[in-house]
Amino acid sequence: MHILVIDDDVELCSLLREFLQREGFKVEYEHDGARGLERALTCGCNLVVLDVMLPGLDGFEILRRLRKQSRVPVLMLTARAEDVDRIVGLELGADDYLPKPFNPRELAARIRAILRRIDSQPSGRGRVEVNGVTLDPESRQVTYRGAEIELTTFEFDILEMLMRSAGRVLSRDALMESLYSRKASPFDRSIDMHVSHLRKKLNGEQNLIKTIRGVGYQFVKSAAGDGAEE
Numbered sequence: 001m002h003i004l005v006i007d008d009d010v011e012l013c014s015l016l017r018e019f020l021q022r023e024g025f026k027v028e029y030e031h032d033g034a035r036g037l038e039r040a041l042t043c044g045c046n047l048v049v050l051d052v053m054l055p056g057l058d059g060f061e062i063l064r065r066l067r068k069q070s071r072v073p074v075l076m077l078t079a080r081a082e083d084v085d086r087i088v089g090l091e092l093g094a095d096d097y098l099p100k101p102f103n104p105r106e107l108a109a110r111i112r113a114i115l116r117r118i119d120s121q122p123s124g125r126g127r128v129e130v131n132g133v134t135l136d137p138e139s140r141q142v143t144y145r146g147a148e149i150e151l152t153t154f155e156f157d158i159l160e161m162l163m164r165s166a167g168r169v170l171s172r173d174a175l176m177e178s179l180y181s182r183k184a185s186p187f188d189r190s191i192d193m194h195v196s197h198l199r200k201k202l203n204g205e206q207n208l209i210k211t212i213r214g215v216g217y218q219f220v221k222s223a224a225g226d227g228a229e230e
Helices: 010-022 033-042 059-067 083-092 104-119 153-164 172-180 190-201
Strands: 002-006 026-030 047-051 074-079 096-100 128-130 133-136 141-144 147-149 169-171 209-212 216-219
Touching: 002 010, 002 033, 010 026, 010 104, 026 033, 033 059, 047 059, 047 104, 059 074, 059 083, 074 083, 074 104, 083 096, 083 190, 096 104, 104 153, 104 172, 128 153, 133 153, 153 172, 153 190, 153 216, 169 172, 172 190, 172 216, 190 209
Parallel strands: 002 026, 002 047, 047 074, 074 096
Antiparallel strands: 128 133, 133 141, 141 147, 169 216, 209 216
16 A cells, blocks of 8 residues: 655654555655645555645645545644644544654554555445435445535545434444544544534535434434435
């Protein structure tokens, strides 16, 4: 698997490339924001590890521009004390985040969890339609009332889990373990932010995905027999 690291810390990039290559990944890196964005759009990488603080373009602007053209998974590196960085990154379409300083083994584990989830597409999953939303796992396309909705990889997978369980409540822990291969911590907002982003993309339809306080989320199933797979 091909990993692109965009970080201006030269020593860190060198250490990460050495470590991740030993873990079986092909790794390249860029230290400048503008060049990093260009490389992310053209190198065909499977995942981008993106720092927030960069010269030229910062990580947020890179992610904003990248999401206009690409769904490549992005794991953001954030300052440990800056919760706002994590929230903004998730709002812009990051798939996961890791606060600095971090253990390279945790980075490798999170990369593998993201790539494993993307690659493990079980056969036989049919298209599903619920409450005006149509989701096709083969093309990874989503439409709502006939209009196509652009989703990130994580947004798509969260929506699919919720739609296939329409009418039932899925806990945050269940979503975290399925999508991130780890349990939710009390301060981890990643699932919440992805769901919030999903709601905005579904034309602000808050009633499609209900928050069950203290439990998790529920995709509302219509009474007219929607929800069957084809």
